[in-house]
Amino acid sequence: MLKATEITPAHLYSFKGGLKLKHHKRDSLDNGLSQSSIPDKLYLSLRINRGNIANPIVAVGDNVLKGQVIAKPDTTNGSYIHASSSGKVTAIGIRETASPNADYATVIEITTDKKDQWCTIAKTHSITEAIKSAGIVGMGGAGFPTHLKYQGNNIHTLIINGAECEPYISCDEQLMLDYPNDLIDGITLMMKAADAEQAIFALEDQVGGIKSQIDKIIAKRKIEHIVVVKVPTIYPAGGEKQLIKVLTGLEVPSGGLPLDLGIIVQNVGTAKALADYCKHGRPLLERIITVAGDAIGKPQNFSALTGTPISHLLQQAEFDKDKTERLVIGGPMMGYAMPNCDIGIDKTSNCILALSHENTQHHGDSLPCIRCGxxxxxxxxxxxxxxxxxxxxxxxxxxxxxxxxxxxxxxxxxxxxxxxxxxxxxxxxxxxSEINYLDYKRTKSDAAQIRHEQREGRLLKIKQERIAKRKRTKHRSKNPDKMKQDLQATLDRVKKAKEQKNEPK
Amino acid sequence: MNQNKVFNTESAPHIPDSNSVARVMLTVWLALVPAMLAHVFFFGTGIVIQLTLAIAFALLFEAISLKLLNKNINLFLKDYSAFVTGLLFALCISPVAPWWISFIGMFFSIVVAKHLFGGLGQNIFNPAMVGFAIVLISFPQAMSIWVAPQAISLYDMSFLENLQAIFFNTFPTEIDFDTLTQATPLDTIKTAISQDYAMSEITNVPLFGKFGGLGWEWIANFYFIGGLLLIYKKVITWRVPTAVIVTTIAFSLPFNLYDTDQFIGPLQHVFSGGLMLAAFFIATDPTTGCSSHKGQFIFGAGVAIMTVLVREFGNFPDGVAFGVLIMNMAAPLIDRLTIPKAFGQQR
Incomplete structure (x- = not known):
């Protein structure tokens, strides 16, 4: 494995392929960051990421406070869900969520009292424990449970991903502009948790002013082993594997994780969330989300509570519903189209895009592949x-x-x-998904096959034993004297046992 | 529970890109314009009539096939793929070939090679080359009559005379038929070599220019320029053309060095016949070619080797069409054997 000192971020590498896209980020950045108001209802999805589900620990009718844990994960891969504002649990049921295909999942509906009253947050002892209790997941989009990344040893490099490569999305850039100090705090905490030798903070070269701002803070606070590096703006440079390649020249092995190279990659939002918990005692209840697209009158970034309905944010950004043909959670390249706007945002929702007909790709007229390459x-x-x-x-x-x-x-x-x-x-x-399903079915049928063979084996053994026994008794029956003796012996044994039983204790 | 669906929920990517099949095909057409103009300059207006005929038949057969197969005529005719097939076919045949050559050629191109194999993107063989090979084998005589380049010709046929030649097979009577028409340079070489002439003697006549046939070499140059445009526009990549040209030179050079009088020189190979057209416009057809980078090199090299072999040892003066068709057959296998390493795979 490579050592940190062998990675020189001064020299950048490149990955094959990729696209140059128009980034459309200025519109939302120019209007700045606004604090979203507290919505009437919060829809908190209990589906965390790929199949990991949290189980509710509150019931309908319960009053909850801001920051209170309302659902716990069923496996170590999951994470905690907190009430993002105070109020009353008014429903727990199946609803659409801000995930691929707007999948249905269990959602806790909280009717807010607008008081935004905090509960007391228990102190934690270690940073990894803090990550878990704060309910922190990867905020770049995949929602990988962050605490799992800190279980490995031999981590030498922490990469902070500020390369937001999809068009329109500017929430990370906004965060870097508005919260540079929290960000640096988060990075130092993460380095400590991972015992990493260095951190590389990657930005796209199209952003202006952020590098100097961060460099200044690093110099002022005399923090060592953090370097800020600008990477070329090529989609998808912000993809974890591509970013590692660009910065280090290393390729994450096929089917492997960055951990295999001794590297952890974290989104800037994740770093800030950690600082929020460790410094201010605030679990992950809020995130920055971009609201943009050509059907939005005033594109901007919002600091919004998780569970805030999409419609609530759209209203605040002068949304034109009639003009909107497609409503997307996430970016235009990888985002998911939502069927309606009564869906709550979650920890990984980085952008809401409202696109008009003219600005939307339509696949209705797709032709056969001509293998153009x-x-x-x-x-x-x-x-x-x-x-x-x-x-x-x-x-x-x-x-x-x-x-x-x-x-x-x-x-x-x-x-x-x-x-x-x-x-x-x-x-x-x-x-x-089809291959995974078939593989699952195959392992199941293989297991069934093995079970079946084992059972057959057992039955055969029993049968053979029975045959052997029968042979033995048959052999005995040929010798009447021996049989008589055996019978007498058995009767004596029974008699003895009875006597013993009848004896007073 | 089934919420009212308000918005369109198609999957990503959500914002449009301007690329389309039609755009690809029209760029190909644009890239061929310089060579077509050169063709008119050297061989007269016959090519214009041939282009019109081939494209018209191509579109006609395309429409009929789509109709019979119950496909969306409007959607598929607009992809211009039949248009390009007609275009490439017409550039391969003689400017004074009879009209039914296009008819038969386009029937086999569009109906047999394309639609009977499943239509756009499903064909195994390059449609234009199938049509061309069929007429070349079936009607060798009609295919071999070319007009002499205008620079050395004693008589330039007018547009009307071209029309008469194509539709009624009547040539101007005031001049001898043999003066008016002439075999192609490659045909001339083939015949002359069989009569024991040496290469230096053969290419010393006015029919030949500096490296290739007179006129032909210029058209080849314009194919080259058009090809560069396609590479610049990212319609094709540099791999196949480079493989074809480099292999042609490398493979023909040893023969030529062995016996300069018996074998065609490397430059003569590159600038004659359909080689340059094939290198940039035909062997680069993505549908019937290879998709892996390594595979594209192998494909191009294969086309070049087959072409040289047919020209030197075969019965036909040019072998580009056969080279392309044979490599079309091999393409799926080459692709399977050259799957590239993915990101993060051990190398």
């Missing part, structure tokens, strides 16, 4: 997207796996350049 040129994972599409379309899923389907990061660059406008990423998502 544009997707090959832009794929940052160096795959052959058109071959994957071909195999998946023919249900030849094993071939797709052979073509490294599982190295796809679903960045959408291939679908973006496709002249036939094929929804390529949909095919990959479908194939991945």
């Amino acid at each position: 544009k997707c090959v040129e832009v794929c940052p994972s160096q795959l052959l997207p058109q071959q994957l599409h071909w195999y998946i379309k023919g249900e030849n899923l094993e071939k797709a796996r052979e073509h490294h389907l599982f190295d796809c990061i679903e960045c959408g660059a291939c679908a973006w350049v496709c002249p036939s406008q094929i929804k390529l990423v949909d095919y990959y998502r479908y194939a991945k």
Whole structure:
């Protein structure tokens, strides 16, 4: 494994593929950061990330205070959910959530009392414990439970990801502009927790002024081993694997994690959330979210409570509902279209995009693939997207796996350049889940097969034993004297046992 | 529970990009314009009639096929792929070839090679090359009559005379048919070598220019320039053209060095016949070619080797079409054997 000193952030590397996109970030940044008002209702999803679910520990009718834990995870992969404002639990039920396909999940509905009354927050002893109790997850979008990253040893480098590569999203840039001190606090805490030798703070080169501001704070506070590095603005440079490649020249092994290289990557929002808890005793209840798109009158960043309905934020940003054709949570490249705006935002929601018909891609007229290879040129994972599409379309899923389907990061660059406008990423998502399901079924059937064979074995053994026994008794029955003796012996034993039983205690 | 769905919920990416199949095809057309103008300059207006015919037949067969297959005619005709097939076919045939050459060629291109194999993007063989190979094998005589380049010709055929030649097979009578028409340079070489002439003697006639055939070499130059435009516009990559040209030179050079009088020189190979057109516009067809980078090199090299072999040892004067068709067959296998390493795979 490489040592921290062998990584020289002064020299940047590049990754293959990628796109140059218009970033559309200025509009929301120019209007600055506003504090969102407290909505009437909060919808807190208990679905944390990929299949990890928290279980409610409150009931309908309970009064809750701000910062109170209302749901606990069922596994170590999950994280805590807190009430983001004070009020009353008015419903616990299945609703749409701000996740892919607006999936249904258990949602706790809190009717707020607008008092925003805090509960007392218990002190924690270690930083990793703090990460868990504060309910911190990766705030860049994937929602990876942060505490899991600090369980490994041999971490030498912490990378702070401030490269927000998707167009329109500016929440991280806003955060870096408005909370640089908290950010640095968070980074030092993380370095301590991971026992890392250095931290590299990566920014896109299109942002202005942030690097000098952060550099000044680092110099003023005399913090060592943090370097701020600007990386080229190429989508998806902010992807974890791509960012590591750009900064260190190392590639995360296929199917592996950055931890395998001794590296932890954390979003700037995650660092700030940690500082908020350790310095101010505030769990992760609030995040910065960009509201933008051409159907938004006043694009801006909001500091909003988790669970705030999308509609509540849209109202504050002069939203034009009639003009909106698509409402997206996340960015235009990887975000999820929402069917309506009564859905609560969660910890990973970084952007709400309201797009008009003219500014929306429509896939209705997609043509067959002509194998032009544009997707090959832009794929940052160096795959052959058109071959994957071909195999998946023919249900030849094993071939797709052979073509490294599982190295796809679903960045959408291939679908973006496709002249036939094929929804390529949909095919990959479908194939991945289908393969996983088939694998699951296969392991299950393999296990059943083994169980079946073991049972057959056991039955055979019992049968053989029975046959052997029968043989023995048969052998005995040929000898009447021996049989008589045996019978007498058994009767004596029974008699003795009875006598013993009848004896007074 | 089923909430009212207010917004469109298609999946990402959500913002539009301007790329389309039609745009790709129109760029190809644009890149061919210089070479077409050069063609008119050297061989007269016959090519204009051939282009019109081939494109018209291509679109006609495309529309009929789409109709019979119950596909969306409006959507698919607008992709201009049939248009480009007609264009490439017309650039391969003689400017005075009879009209039914286009008809038969386009039937096999569009109906057989494209739609019977599943339509746009599904065809195994390059449609234009299938059509061309069929007419080349079936009607060698009609295909071999070319007009002499205007620079050395004693008589330039007018537009009307071209029309008469194409539709009624009547050539101007005031001049000898053999003076008016001439075999292609590659055809001339093939015949002459079989009659034991040496290469130096053969290429010493006015039909030949500096490296290739007179006129042909200039058209090849314009194909090259058009090809550079396609690379610049990122419609094709540099790999296939480079592989074709470099391999042609590298593979033909040893033969030529072995016996300069028996074998065609490397530059003559590159600037003659359909090689330059194939290098940039035909072997680069993504549908029927290879998709991995390594595969594209192998594909281009294969086309070049086949072409040189046919030209030197085969029965036909040019072998570009056969080279492309044979490599089309090999493309899926090459692709399977050259799957690139993905990000993070051990290398």
